Amino acid sequence: MLQEIIDVLSQYTDYPAEQIGPETDLVEDLELNSFDVLTIVSDFEDQYGIHIPDEQIAEFKTVGDVESYLEKNR
């Protein structure tokens, strides 16, 4: 799961996948804006067949936050 998330983020940001880990900050390190995060999460929703509430998306700070939510709820 973590590697899949990293691959999507790497594709999206052009950051090398090996430099992205659970501690990587979506905004500060990957320079994603709030709308980037929304659309990427929307991709994950389709991929894993779940719905992630808007207020939950606002809580995602790191790659690890996304991973643990998807692991728990998929």
Place this chain on the structure above:
Amino acid sequence: MEAYAPYELPQAIDLKQLMNKRADESPEGVAFFFTEDDGNVRKVSCAQFRDDVNALGTYLYAKGFRGGKHCGIVGPNSYEWLVAFFALANGGNVALPLDARQPVENLIRLMARGDAAALVYSREFAPAAPAFAAHLSNISAAAGEGFVSLPMTEFDKYLAEGASLLAAGERGFVEHEIDVHALAALVFTSGTTGEPKGVMLSQDNIVSNINQACKNYTHKGVGMGPLPMHHMFGLVVGHLMVYNYEAPCYIVRNLRNVLKDLQVAKPTTMFAVPIILETFVKQFQVMAKRAGTQLSPEMIKQATGGNLKYIICGGAPLPVQYVQLFRSFGIELLNGYGITECSPVLAVNRNEDYCDGSVGPVLFGCEVKIDEDGEILARGRNVMLGYYKDPEGTAEAMKGGWYHTGDIGKIEDHYLFITGRTKNLIITSSGENISPEELEEKFLTDPAVAEAIVYEKGGNLIVQIFPEKEANAPAEYFDALLKKVNQGEPGYRKVQKVILREEPFARNSTGKIVRALIEK
């Protein structure tokens, strides 16, 4: 490029006439359409829209909404939101469009400042409804009648009751005479200092701006504006202007679905802010990578629904390379410029009259001049009535009979260019206005902070703090302070990073911190 004549469209007089005209002329025409929660696409005809507005308005009329009542509207974009706005406006009441991402306590404060004695709210706000009622029942506007809660989830019931009253001959709402110069919308916007200002707009302001903007830009086909309705750009341009073009308007109910919505709506014009286009470009690049190919006009055409010809972009500056990139995809990206106080549009590049790097020609019927300090001043029927209960702020903004935008610009040929700002306001790429002073004040109330300056870098808010030496607080203290300041703030207002300074900020001869000298 040569100057073209204005596009000619019938001129609306007020919001009621705007609504009725299409319903009379094209009752079966699609006014709005949107994707429901179950994935079905619902289309609303012009006649249905009028029926719904008249039914809700008649229901509200019977509840005492007979002109001058202030009512908040809060919730994500929806058909119900628009029906509520028209039902309030056509009964001579005042709508307070509120930002659904704000914490409830902020919304309550704005409602109280705006004398709102009622609230229309979406299902997301149902848990907060008791708090609104409890805090707002005692304000003078609610005195005697109490606070009125109007959940959108109950609209079917209200519409049925209103329809029954109409069938029984109740014509008060339908025949209510509109004073086009009276306050119709109270829109809170971040000023340069302190609390947000309540911008007072009349129906004449709003409808004039629709008329003016429709002369600069012409549109056929589906229009789609994935911008929040509480923003005047989202409401007036993204929805009401499309309705005035006699075109179907697609309502984007959740921004995260906008790429999927493009496939449903198949718009010819999209109204956007820079952050949406920046993200689109990244998404297109991912699509190309996954397909193992380069970006091509054909790929972009498919990704945007197949019909997209124009994107009108406003709310914040957009680098010119995006204009050129979208042009290479076969889509003309036309930058415009507006401000809530001008209902909102002042200038926009035109279908056949545009200049890269500019925000286009000033709207027909609107005057813009540049003063001796380079500030852009505006005058016209679209300029606000003033700031609510703030005569000093109004006088300051309207010095000499011109609205002072706070933006620096120039007019070359007949195109307006924005070159800077006189005020410190931070404008994010999503078009949000953030007063740095408002956030700085929150840091400065902490005893460990001597000086604080907030600024934007790379799309993120950053605070530089010069600590109060005597407090001797460790770095972790300021990380905790950052969390505290961010508590409850919507994402776009969250400060992402603290930088601690060794030296105080440089100040000018009057003792003010010189923001331009701050190393970012």
